[in-house]
Amino acid sequence: MEQSIFKNYKPQGFYDEYFDGEASPRPAAKSLVDALSGLPASELLNRQAAAEKSFLNSGITFTVGDGQGGALDRIFPFDIIPRLVEQSEWTRLEKGLKQRIRALNEFLKDIYGDQQILKDRVIPSDIVLSGKHYRKECVGFYPPQGIWCHVTGTDLVRHADGSYYVLEDNLRCPSGVSYVLENRAVVKKAFPTFFKNYAIEPVESYPEELLAALRFIAPQGRAHPRVVVLTPGVHNSAYFEHSFLAQRMGAELVEGRDLLVENGYVHMKTTRGLERVDVIYRRVDDVFLDPSVFRKDSTLGVAGLMEVYRAGRVAIANAPGTGIADDKVVYKFVPEMIRYYLSEEPILKNVPTYLCYYDKERDYVLDHLEELVVKPANEAGGYGMLIGPASTEAERKKFAALIKKSPRDYLAQPTLALSRVPTLVGKHCEGRHVDLRPYIVYGRNIYVMPGGLTRVALKRGSLVVNSSQGGGSKDTWVVRRQEAS
Amino acid sequence: MLSRVADSIYWMQRYRERAENIARLIDVNLFLNIDAPGDERQQWHPSVVTTGDYDLFEKLYGKPTEANVLQFLTFDVRNPNSILNCVSLSRENARSIRETITSEMWHEINLLYLHVKDAAAAPKKALKHPFEFYAHIRRSCQLFTGIMDTTLSHDEVWHFGRLGNLLERADQSSRILDAKYYILLPSVEHVGSPYDDILWAALLKSVSGLEMYRRSWHEIRHSHVVDFIILHRDFPRSVHSCLRRAEDSLRVLGGTCGADASDTVSHDPLRLVQKMCGELEETNVYDIVKFGLHEFLDQIQTKISEISQSMYHAYLSPYPKNSRSALAAEVVRAGQEQS
Numbered sequence: 001m002e003q004s005i006f007k008n009y010k011p012q013g014f015y016d017e018y019f020d021g022e023a024s025p026r027p028a029a030k031s032l033v034d035a036l037s038g039l040p041a042s043e044l045l046n047r048q049a050a051a052e053k054s055f056l057n058s059g060i061t062f063t064v065g066d067g068q069g070g071a072l073d074r075i076f077p078f079d080i081i082p083r084l085v086e087q088s089e090w091t092r093l094e095k096g097l098k099q100r101i102r103a104l105n106e107f108l109k110d111i112y113g114d115q116q117i118l119k120d121r122v123i124p125s126d127i128v129l130s131g132k133h134y135r136k137e138c139v140g141f142y143p144p145q146g147i148w149c150h151v152t153g154t155d156l157v158r159h160a161d162g163s164y165y166v167l168e169d170n171l172r173c174p175s176g177v178s179y180v181l182e183n184r185a186v187v188k189k190a191f192p193t194f195f196k197n198y199a200i201e202p203v204e205s206y207p208e209e210l211l212a213a214l215r216f217i218a219p220q221g222r223a224h225p226r227v228v229v230l231t232p233g234v235h236n237s238a239y240f241e242h243s244f245l246a247q248r249m250g251a252e253l254v255e256g257r258d259l260l261v262e263n264g265y266v267h268m269k270t271t272r273g274l275e276r277v278d279v280i281y282r283r284v285d286d287v288f289l290d291p292s293v294f295r296k297d298s299t300l301g302v303a304g305l306m307e308v309y310r311a312g313r314v315a316i317a318n319a320p321g322t323g324i325a326d327d328k329v330v331y332k333f334v335p336e337m338i339r340y341y342l343s344e345e346p347i348l349k350n351v352p353t354y355l356c357y358y359d360k361e362r363d364y365v366l367d368h369l370e371e372l373v374v375k376p377a378n379e380a381g382g383y384g385m386l387i388g389p390a391s392t393e394a395e396r397k398k399f400a401a402l403i404k405k406s407p408r409d410y411l412a413q414p415t416l417a418l419s420r421v422p423t424l425v426g427k428h429c430e431g432r433h434v435d436l437r438p439y440i441v442y443g444r445n446i447y448v449m450p451g452g453l454t455r456v457a458l459k460r461g462s463l464v465v466n467s468s469q470g471g472g473s474k475d476t477w478v479v480r481r482q483e484a485s
Numbered sequence: 486m487l488s489r490v491a492d493s494i495y496w497m498q499r500y501r502e503r504a505e506n507i508a509r510l511i512d513v514n515l516f517l518n519i520d521a522p523g524d525e526r527q528q529w530h531p532s533v534v535t536t537g538d539y540d541l542f543e544k545l546y547g548k549p550t551e552a553n554v555l556q557f558l559t560f561d562v563r564n565p566n567s568i569l570n571c572v573s574l575s576r577e578n579a580r581s582i583r584e585t586i587t588s589e590m591w592h593e594i595n596l597l598y599l600h601v602k603d604a605a606a607a608p609k610k611a612l613k614h615p616f617e618f619y620a621h622i623r624r625s626c627q628l629f630t631g632i633m634d635t636t637l638s639h640d641e642v643w644h645f646g647r648l649g650n651l652l653e654r655a656d657q658s659s660r661i662l663d664a665k666y667y668i669l670l671p672s673v674e675h676v677g678s679p680y681d682d683i684l685w686a687a688l689l690k691s692v693s694g695l696e697m698y699r700r701s702w703h704e705i706r707h708s709h710v711v712d713f714i715i716l717h718r719d720f721p722r723s724v725h726s727c728l729r730r731a732e733d734s735l736r737v738l739g740g741t742c743g744a745d746a747s748d749t750v751s752h753d754p755l756r757l758v759q760k761m762c763g764e765l766e767e768t769n770v771y772d773i774v775k776f777g778l779h780e781f782l783d784q785i786q787t788k789i790s791e792i793s794q795s796m797y798h799a800y801l802s803p804y805p806k807n808s809r810s811a812l813a814a815e816v817v818r819a820g821q822e823q824s
Contacts, residue, residue, distance in 0.1 A: 058588070059580065059595040234581050246584035253584040258487050269488045271641065271738070271800040 002038035003266040005044060005429045006422065015160050015419040015432055017084055018460035025371050028479055030088040035194065036081070041427040048080045048424055054189075060182050076179055078338040079423045080190055082432055083454040089480045093156065093164060093438070094448045096347030099338060101152055101440050104325045106171060106341035108148035112138050112239065112321060122340050127357060130408055132378045133323025134173070135286060137293055141310060143319045145215040148316035149212065150281075151381040152440045153177070153453075156348075165351045165416070167435065169334070171318060172450055173301065174268030175284045176184045176453040177206060177439045178241035178472050181248075201450035201478040206439065207248035212282070214249075217315040218278045225278035228252045228268065230259075232284050232300045256284070266314045266433060276386075278313045282303075286320045322384030328353055329377045329411055336424025352414060356407040365412040366403065369396045370411040374403070418463055421474065423456060433457045435465050436476065451476035488801045490585050491645045491696075493578040495796070497586075498630075498649030500575035501594065504568045505626035507675040508608055510535060512619040513691045519681070520549065531553040535664035536566045555612060560605040568622065587636040590629065599624040611695055643824045644734040648796065651734070655727035656789045661691050662714045663782040666707070692722040711778060712770040724785060725765045731792070732758045738800075755793040761788050 011019050018029045023363035025033040036044070056062070061073040068204060070460055085093075110117050111128055116438055118125035128134060153174025155167040211227065218225030222305060231242035233255050246253035252268065260267050260274065282289065288298040290305040308314045324330060332353045335346040354361040354372070374386040386399045403410045420431035438452030454474040455465035465471040510532055518528050529549040533542045538557075539565060546553040559568045576598040583591050600621065604611035611618050630650065637643050665688040685705045689695040694713065697720050702709040717723040735755040772779045 057596055057599065059583075072623075229584075234577070238578075241581075243583040244579075251584075251785055252487060252490075253582075254487065255489070258489050271486055271488055271491045271645075 003041070003428070005035055005041050005424070006033060007037075007428065007429070009422060011431060013160075014417055014431060014433075015158055015162050017113060017419055017421045017434070018156075021357050025335075026086075028084055032082075032084065032198070032479075037439055040409070044080065044424060045427065046114040048145075051078060051080055051186045051190055054186055055182070058182075059240070059464060060179075062413065065284050076467055077458055078183065079456055079458070079472055081424060081429065081455075082187060082475045082477045083421045083436070084475060085451060087199075087201075087434070087478055087480045089164075090450065092347065094396070094450075097154055097438060097440055097448050098446045099342065099344060099347050100154065100166065100169070100334060101149060101446060102444055103334065103338040103341050104152075105148050105268070105442065107320055107337045108257055108319075108325055108458050109142070110341075111144060112141055112148075117337070117340055120340070120477075122336050123330070124357070127329055127408065128324060131324045131327045131438050133286065133321075133327060135321040135324070136305065138319070138321035139469065141319075141321075141461050144219070144312070144315045147217060147317075147442050148319040149322045149325065150213055150217070150319075152442070153437045154165050154440065156436045157351075157416055157439065158436075160417040162417075162419075163349065164436075165349050166331075166334070167416075168328060168331060169326045170437075171322045172285065172442075173210065173318070174237075174437070174439065174471075175283075176437060176455075177236040177449070178244040179409075180439070180449065180451070181244075183473060183475040198477070199480045203451060206441075207245060209443070209447040209449075210245065211249040211251070212351070213441045213447075214279045214281055214315075214317055216351045216443045217317065219315065222278050226252075226276065228254045228259075228277050228283065230254055230256070230280050230284055232256075232288070236283075237372065238283065239293070245281070251281070251294055254395055256288075256298075256300045256302055259305075260303040261302060261308055264308060264311065264313060266302065266305060266308050277314060279317065281317050281368040289316075289320060318395050323378075327377050329357065329408065330374055332411065351416065354412045356403045356410040357410070362403065365410075366400055368412075369399060371415060373415050374410060374412045377409045377411065383468075387415065415463075418465075421454070423455065423458070424472075425460075430460065433463050433465065434474070440476055450478040486585070486644075490582050492797075492801050494585070495649035496648040497575050497578035497582070497594075498646045499653040500570070500578065501626055502650050502653040503566060503631060503657065504571035504575065505623055506661070507536060507566070507571070508622040508626070509618045509693065510661060510691050511555065512616065512623065513687050515551075515615055515619070516690075517687045521763050531664040532558065536564075536662045537660065538564055538566055556608060560608050560692050561613075569601050569605050572598050574624075583709045585642055586605045587632070589632050589636050593623055593625065593629045595631055597622065597781075600604060600625065609626070613653055641738060645800075648731055648734050651727040651731040652789055652793055654722055655724045655731075656786055658692050658714055658722050658727070659724055659782045659785045659789075661688070662711065663779060665691070666711070667780055688711070689713070694720060695721060708770050708774065711773060715767065715782075716765060716770065717774065723764070728758055728762050728765065733761065754792050754799055757788070757792045757795055761792070774823060 009019065009023065011021060011023060018025060018033060020026055024102055046183060055078065055387055060075070061075050094207040104270070107117065117123055129413050149171045151174060153170040153176065156164050156169065157167050214227045215225055218227075227249065228248040229242055229249070229251055231239060231253055233239065236242070243253050254268055258268050258278065260269060262274060266277045266280070268277050284300050287294040289301040290303060291298045291301060292303045292421070293306040295302070304316070307319070309316055309320070332350065332355055338344055338346045354365050355360040356365055365374065368388070369386070370388045372388045374388070376384045386395060388396075403459050416472045418433035418435060420433050422429035423432040434454050434456045436452055436454055441447045454476045455467070456474050457463055457465045457470065458472045461471045462470060498670065514528065514532050529551055533539050533549060533554055542549070542554075542557050543562060545561070546557060557564050557567065562570060563569045564570065574592050579586060579591055579594045604618065633643070633646060637646070678731060682705050685707060686695055689698050689710060694715060698710070698713050702716070711721065713720065717726045718725055718729065720726055730754070735758055
């Protein structure tokens with residue numbers, strides 16, 4: 001008889017999503033722990049291997065450089081033990097996320113409109129106007145249906161105190177949702193009976209929700225609006241996701257070179273001539289969208305696109321310019337935005353954040369580099385960060401200089417003890433730190449995908465969950481609390 | 486459908502068909518060699534001639550042996566027409582239109598790619614059981630086409646894929662005949678020797694045609710073999726039959742996007758293929774022999790290439806096409822998604 005994978009499992013003082021401080025299963029996890037304990041470890045390993053094989057065979061991969069100008073396909077590391085979110089907790093998170101997205105959308109409307117929030121000095125105007133992703137080209141524009149951030153991925157973490165915090169808002173081209181759907185498909189095959197026995201919230205309707213939201217913003221009077229997904233191409237690291245979403249929506253996947261502006265409309269080049277395009281779900285950054293407005297050397301976009309967009313003859317999601325709302329310095333002010341625009345108290349907490357922009361906070365940061373996490377305002381993928389407790393003297397020196405040179409662009413937060421989830425290591429489980437990225441689609445209504453992408457730092461002790469740096473993912477189950485059976 | 490997608494599905498099927506034909510050719514040659522007299526060079530020389538890369542081969546390897554020909558045709562990345570390269574290119578084209586083809590198609594071509602790529606990393610191990618190895622490739626190719634036929638709607642997308650398949654197959658059949666005939670011809674004088682029959686039978690087997698040939702002609706005569714591989718109206722790998730079905734697909738695709746209206750005659754793929762079918766209809770094997778088989782096959786290959794070119798003009802070229810590699814660098818630069 002093999003031992004349970006949870007034998008000798010210890011939360012080790014962290015908040016564990018499966019077990020409480022006494023190492024007893026939490027109510028929502030109880031029956032899953034029982035079921036998993038009943039499976040021989042070798043059986044779990046087989047299922048884990050089958051899942052990985054199926055990712056590879058189906059080409060569910062992302063692309064990384066091989067260091068010699070070529071590219072390699074890698075599977076996104078995956079752990080078969082699911083992450084659980086208890087239903088009532090989820091209901092609260094969902095409400096909080098909707099509230100946050102509404103406020104962020106109001107903020108975008110405002111700063112590209114009357115800039116009332118700046119006039120009222122709720123946010124220092126130079127912070128916003130100097131933001132890397134602030135687009136003066138979008139000032140005065142009112143997007144279709146007043147929606148700026150159609151798709152958002154909000155990163156949440158759970159601290160040792162057990163409560164969730166928003167770590168950052170991703171409002172430009174958040175990626176990863178395809179992995180949520182593929183992980184679910186693989187885990188369903190690995191544990192079919194679990195899905196029969198538990199009430200697990202389904203995630204499969206995401207592509208339909210997305211398509212509905214994209215159609216909702218189509219120019220008026222188009223009975224069958226044509227929606228396309230714009231990708232930078234097969235070499236992009238998220239190419240799999242672009243083609244996945246296009247396929248699941250039944251939309252065309254286009255590259256910039258497939259599109260053309262003619263007679264005031266955007267067209268795609270087909271075997272039967274030009275066909276009009278109504279809505280572009282773009283997975284290309286703002287600056288590459290239109291070489292006649294942004295970067296002149298871009299071949300990923302379409303010359304003349306912005307003019308058609310401003311004339312309301314094509315819709316773009318997310319709207320160009322939304323990036324200013326996920327500036328990590330602007331992030332600090334989201335709770336204020338919620339109060340300012342919605343007259344509500346924020347449901348979700350921000351992580352305490354020190355802005356180097358303010359003299360006092362900068363001094364504090366410089367004095368406490370060893371205990372803080374320092375982040376640049378506009379980097380993605382976990383790059384360019386200083387993790388104080390793990391840093392060297394030289395690294396701290398380097399960051400101190402960076403901060404003094406451009407204080408606007410740096411902020412610092414306390415190092416969080418991210419919650420942990422049991423993760424297969426050899427023939428048993430060890431706790432590994434996780435975060436959670438739910439996906440929010442803003443259309444006629446706001447849809448929050450139940451759960452989202454759980455990213456897990458697979459290296460023992462690591463807090464960095466990014467796939468580019470040793471992170472993997474897990475399926476995320478929003479489950480009802482199980483009554484004792 | 487997008488012009489780029491049409492281009493990709495066309496090439497996805499051309500490269501896939503090319504890989505299948507090379508695997509078939511090698512398989513037959515391996516079998517033939519089991520009881521073949523004569524030297525190794527003579528046995529493997531035509532296989533390299535068929536793929537049209539003999540000069541490159543000579544430069545890289547010199548004298549052909551079984552081992553170096555297998556390496557060159559199967560795994561060598563320096564050979565643009567090696568199975569590995571063809572399968573990689575087919576899969577790369579499939580990857581770029583993954584949203585258009587079905588998941589089952591993608592899955593199969595990806596599996597084939599992984600199979601060949603893994604084998605290339607350990608060729609000795611893979612070729613320990615060569616018949617299994619090449620049969621696997623052939624079956625996977627056939628499975629892919631079967632999946633395409635049974636999961637993809639037979640609309641414009643499918644017809645472009647089918648055209649890639651048929652034009653490549655017609656081209657390959659003509660090349661196999663050309664290379665083998667050239668080697669076999671000297672021995673035609675002693676027609677009727679058992680070994681001669683084996684060789685002609687092997688040629689027919691390379692296009693999976695021996696059994697169907699027997700139903701048409703029973704005995705093996707070299708002129709009948711030429712007739713069968715070029716002119717047979719219904720055998721699925723004969724040049725004529727491939728072109729007849731390509732004609733059907735081009736008729737369904739119908740009008741072009743018309744940007745080349747001033748030049749429609751020379752650029753209309755349907756007219757070109759119709760003309761070619763008409764000519765084959767009127768031709769008999771004695772005309773071909775009189776004209777010179779090699780010259781005749783050369784013309785066929787040129788005409789197929791013209792049809793392919795004309796498809797490009799008709800459906801793809803009105804729009805400037807950026808080169809993929811130039812794009813690549815920028816894509817990597819712009820690849821900073823929020824991951």
